[in-house]
Each structure stands twice: as C-alpha cells, then as structure tokens.
Amino acid sequence: MHIDDTVAAISTAPGEGGIGIVRLSGENSLDILNKIFVSIKNKDTSDFSTFTMRYGHIIDPSNNEVIDEVIVSFMKAPHTYTKEDVVEINCHGGVVPVKRILEAVLKCGARLAEPGEFTKRAFLNGRIDLSQAEAVIDMIRxxxxxxxxxxxxxxxxxxxxxxxxxxxxxxxxxxxxxxxxxxxxxxxxxxxxxxxxxxxxxxxxxxxxxxxxxxxxxxLREGLNTVIIGKPNVGKSSLLNALLEENRSIVTDIPGTTRDVILEYLNIKGIPINIMDTAGIRNTEDEVEKIGVQRTLEYFNKADLIILMLDYSSELSSEDEEIFNLLGNKNAIVLINKVDLDRKLNISKVKEFVNEKRIINLSVKTGEGLENLKDEIYAMVYKGEVKYQSDVLVTxxxxxxxxxxxxxxxxxxxxxxxxxxxxxxxxxxxxxxxxxxxxxxxxxxxxxxxxxxxxxxxxxx
CATH class of the missing domain: 1.20.120.430 (tRNA modification GTPase MnmE domain 2)
Structure with missing residues (x-):
C-alpha cells in the first residue's frame, strides 16, 4: 500500500438515502477538493480551517457542469480517523450523485480505496492497534x-x-x-x-x-446457532412464530408442513440468536420431506444449542427416542409443549433419556414458559463464569x-x-x-x- 497517496471511496451504503458521503484521505485531499468544489461565497479551500464545513457545489472538472449541491467538511491531520488530512463530501443520497462525485474525485488524482483502507491507514499510522481495527467491523456487524x-x-x-x-x-x-x-x-x-x-x-x-x-x-459477535427439532406437529413452527412475534412459519395440524430449514434472527436478552425451524425428524416416503430431514440433521450437527420439543399431550414415540439418542453431549434445552392440554407424556421417562439437560414446561398457545426459555438461553450463554458487566470479553x-x-x-x-x-x-x-x-x-x-x-x-x- 502507498501510504503517501490520497484515496477516496463512497462511505455510505449503496442505494437511495437522505445523504451520501464521499470520503478522501491523504495529503492531497484538500487540493483535490479545490479542483471540483465551488463555494457559494467563492471562498478558496486552501484557507479551509480544520473541523469546519462549507456549502457549495461539486462541478465536473472536464466541463464545469454542476453535479450536486453539497456540504463539505475538512479535518486536518493528525487529529482525524486516519491521522491524515480527511475531506468528506456530503451530497444527496442515491446512486447517481455519489457515483458522479466519486468519479470527479478520481479524475483529479485520488485513488479508489481498497476495502477497509481508511481503517487500515488508521492502524498503520498508529492511531489504533490491530485488535481495535478488528472491532470496527464488529461494530458495523x-x-x-x-x-x-x-x-x-x-x-x-x-x-x-x-x-x-x-x-x-x-x-x-x-x-x-x-x-x-x-x-x-x-x-x-x-x-x-x-x-x-x-x-x-x-x-x-x-x-x-x-x-x-x-x-x-x-x-455475542457471531450469534448463537440454535436449532429447533422434534417430531412433526409438536409445535416447532409455532415456537418460532411466538419468539419472532410474527407468523413466519406455516402452522397447521397436518404433520410435515415444514419441509425445509427456515432461518431467522432473534434478539433474546441482548444475545443474537440464529434460529432454525426444521423439518420434523421421522421416516417418510415424501422425497421433498426426506431432503428436509437430511438438512435438519446437517444443521443439528453444527448447532451451538438444540431446542428439543416434546408434546405434553402425546406419549413418547420411537421418533422422540431416536432424537434423544442424537443429543449426546450437545447443549440442549428440552421443551415440553402443550402443557395446557391433558397430560399423556411420561415425564420420568423423559428425564431418564435427557439426563441433566434442562426441561422447561411450555405452552406456545398461551405463552406460558416462553420467558423461562429466554432466561435459560441467557444463563447458558454466560454460564455464570463471566458477567455481562465484566471488563471485556474476547470475541x-x-x-x-x-x-x-x-x-x-x-x-x-x-x-x-x-x-x-x-x-x-x-x-x-x-x-x-x-x-x-x-x-x-x-x-x-x-x-x-x-x-x-x-x-x-x-x-x-
């Protein structure tokens, strides 16, 4: 990387928006701005004071045509993000204005910045160390x-x-x-x-x-990969809908409604959850459902947390026992759903199968037990070994x-x-x-x- 050159890039997200920003960093930032910016009061940018802004127009250097009405800001080294001279051009949001302004900047001597180059320059110039630089992308994500x-x-x-x-x-x-x-x-x-x-x-x-x-x-950085499993019609899709507080999964009384893995994102007590509603695990002749079951098993093997759902109103089946055998040493929470109905499930037998794993009674229909589930997920993530108020976590x-x-x-x-x-x-x-x-x-x-x-x-x- 040539640290002595001047780079430029669009710093706002692509698409339509209220404001678009084109950023420049390097010793020639102000000179480049002077070639394309005309102040409303015809002031020269050479006397631009640091941490001030000016209103005017960006012009096309090839024909002096006005590109956009803008506000520009100047920050003088070393008190900037990159420890270099930095110019930011605030224009109207949208694909065309920011693109044309960037093209004008590049025509006047700037180089298109590489991915992360502004933060990389901050690191190379000693403003932040590498772990701080990596935290920037964590903030964005x-x-x-x-x-x-x-x-x-x-x-x-x-x-x-x-x-x-x-x-x-x-x-x-x-x-x-x-x-x-x-x-x-x-x-x-x-x-x-x-x-x-x-x-x-x-x-x-x-x-x-x-x-x-x-x-x-x-x-906290990447999310807790969580898979909801259970035999068909036990309430997996209803649980996902209840946690999302919207009807994301189709819910019917017909077994096998969910035939593929449905991926969603949740925020549970500040913990990012990547949650997956899966096809019910059972033997089936339906080719599409077979593929869904296979995908369920693939996600199951990669999961950080398994939520196993059982039906309070049904006796244990061979399908339930087959799933028990899959759990092994996996982090798992056992949800006994439909506790608002008459009990047919042998709870003692369930405890024999799942050993020390946490069992929570639940009614997705009434909402009973949902908060207990959220509390248990929070407790499992923090394990009592580290507190959220602790100084810092390695992420x-x-x-x-x-x-x-x-x-x-x-x-x-x-x-x-x-x-x-x-x-x-x-x-x-x-x-x-x-x-x-x-x-x-x-x-x-x-x-x-x-x-x-x-x-x-x-x-x-």
Missing amino acids: AKTDSSMNEALKHLEGKLSNKLKAIKDRLVDMMSHVEALIEFPDDDIEELMYGQIENDCLEISKSLEDLIVSSDTGKI NIRHKDLLIKSRTSLMEAVNTLSRQMPLDLVSIDLKQCVEYIGEITGENVHEDIINRIFSQFCIGK
Whole structure:
C-alpha cells in the first residue's frame, strides 16, 4: 500500500438515502477538493480551517457542469480517523450523485480505496492497534446492544490495555531473566526461580480468564446457532412464530408442513440468536420431506444449542427416542409443549433419556414458559463464569487462538522453572508468549494476515 497517496471511496451504503458521503484521505485531499468544489461565497479551500464545513457545489472538472449541491467538511491531520488530512463530501443520497462525485474525485488524482483502507491507514499510522481495527467491523456487524457494547469496549482499547499490561509484565520478567543469565548468582538465582514461576502462574490466570470469556464473546459477535427439532406437529413452527412475534412459519395440524430449514434472527436478552425451524425428524416416503430431514440433521450437527420439543399431550414415540439418542453431549434445552392440554407424556421417562439437560414446561398457545426459555438461553450463554458487566470479553477467534498459544508458552516456562532447567529456555518461552500477544495487537504480525483482516471490510470504511 502507498501510504503517501490520497484515496477516496463512497462511505455510505449503496442505494437511495437522505445523504451520501464521499470520503478522501491523504495529503492531497484538500487540493483535490479545490479542483471540483465551488463555494457559494467563492471562498478558496486552501484557507479551509480544520473541523469546519462549507456549502457549495461539486462541478465536473472536464466541463464545469454542476453535479450536486453539497456540504463539505475538512479535518486536518493528525487529529482525524486516519491521522491524515480527511475531506468528506456530503451530497444527496442515491446512486447517481455519489457515483458522479466519486468519479470527479478520481479524475483529479485520488485513488479508489481498497476495502477497509481508511481503517487500515488508521492502524498503520498508529492511531489504533490491530485488535481495535478488528472491532470496527464488529461494530458495523453488531446485531444487538450487547454485541455492539462489546465491540465498543474493544474499539476503546480495553482489550488492548489488558494485553499491554500483561506484555509489560512479561518484558520486565524477561529483563530479570536476561540479567540472571548475564550475571549469575546462585543465591539470587534460586530466589528468582520461585518469583518468576509465581509471576508466570499469575499471568497465566489472566490469560485463562480471557480465554474462558471467548465462548460467550464469540456468541455475542457471531450469534448463537440454535436449532429447533422434534417430531412433526409438536409445535416447532409455532415456537418460532411466538419468539419472532410474527407468523413466519406455516402452522397447521397436518404433520410435515415444514419441509425445509427456515432461518431467522432473534434478539433474546441482548444475545443474537440464529434460529432454525426444521423439518420434523421421522421416516417418510415424501422425497421433498426426506431432503428436509437430511438438512435438519446437517444443521443439528453444527448447532451451538438444540431446542428439543416434546408434546405434553402425546406419549413418547420411537421418533422422540431416536432424537434423544442424537443429543449426546450437545447443549440442549428440552421443551415440553402443550402443557395446557391433558397430560399423556411420561415425564420420568423423559428425564431418564435427557439426563441433566434442562426441561422447561411450555405452552406456545398461551405463552406460558416462553420467558423461562429466554432466561435459560441467557444463563447458558454466560454460564455464570463471566458477567455481562465484566471488563471485556474476547470475541475474536483469532485472538482466542493466540491467547491459547501464549498461555501454552507461559506454562512451558513454568515447567522449565519447576525442573530447574537453564534460564535460557525460560527466556525463549517468555519471548514467544510476548510475540503471540503482539500478533493480537498487530505489533509483530505478518502482512498477509493484516491484508486478510482488512479485506473483510466494506470499501469506504
């Protein structure tokens, strides 16, 4: 990437809208604006004060034709998103105005920005670290207040600050180890072995806390993949409709109405839920329904949470028992639906099959038990191990992987110390731990990883 050039892109979503924004970043931003912008008061943009706006028109540089009526803003480096000069052209929303203004900007010397290049420049120019840059896309993609709040914590640097404190402590330990290697003293060395081992164990606990939080963090970032299963006509589609508060799935008394997997999105107590209403699992001669059952099993195997529905008004069937056998160690909630009807279900037998899995009585028709279901999902996600009010959750699988590697290196150092092996080996393990943490923040990460991360961004961010 040529960090010394000026880039431009449309920063608002495509399609019709009240406002469209074309953004420029780079040292020539103001010069380019001056070639295409005519102020209503005929002011030259060369004396444009930072953090001010002007009203006027954008003209086509090839024929001086007015393209649109606009308000332009200027932000001078280094106090900008990218730490470069930034110009934003606010025009009328719609495909044509923003496209023509972008074309005019490119004609005058700007280069079309790559996906995520504005945020990438913010990272390369040192305004944010890599974990903060990744939080930007999490903010854009957030589906609930909880997921947005976690992304905001990362964007504000709360994870970075935790990692910096851990890294600083590791660097101090490394300096002590290096000093002992350089100037050995038997009495001091024996004393320091114990101190360094204790420090390693304390840091390892901090890393472990972050790793433990990652399961909850991943769900807040990506959503909890939830599959509703059960035999036909048990109330799966009715449950989906009740949770969505709309008639999304067809509900009839005819078994096998749902023949494919229906995917929907829910927000349950701030947790994003990717929920799937599936075809009833049963043996059938209907070719379409067979395909639906096969897809149900595929989604079942990938799910984070299974909601198994049973019928309070029916006896257990072989189809129910077949589904019980599929559950295994899966996270599952067993819903006994239709509790407003006369009971025929043997609850004791159900408990034998599902072991310790949570059982909730439910009537989709009356709404009884729906809040209990939501409470249970919330409790399962947070597991009592991390609280929503906690400082920060690890939400990125890349971060989790590097944290696990860094903790492994640290525990290898502990093992080396406990066996009274040479401190040179401890120094290597500590250095490796620091490098893994640096990969999270971007201090020592390969360029191909950086490019892969920013390629996920939209152009204009």
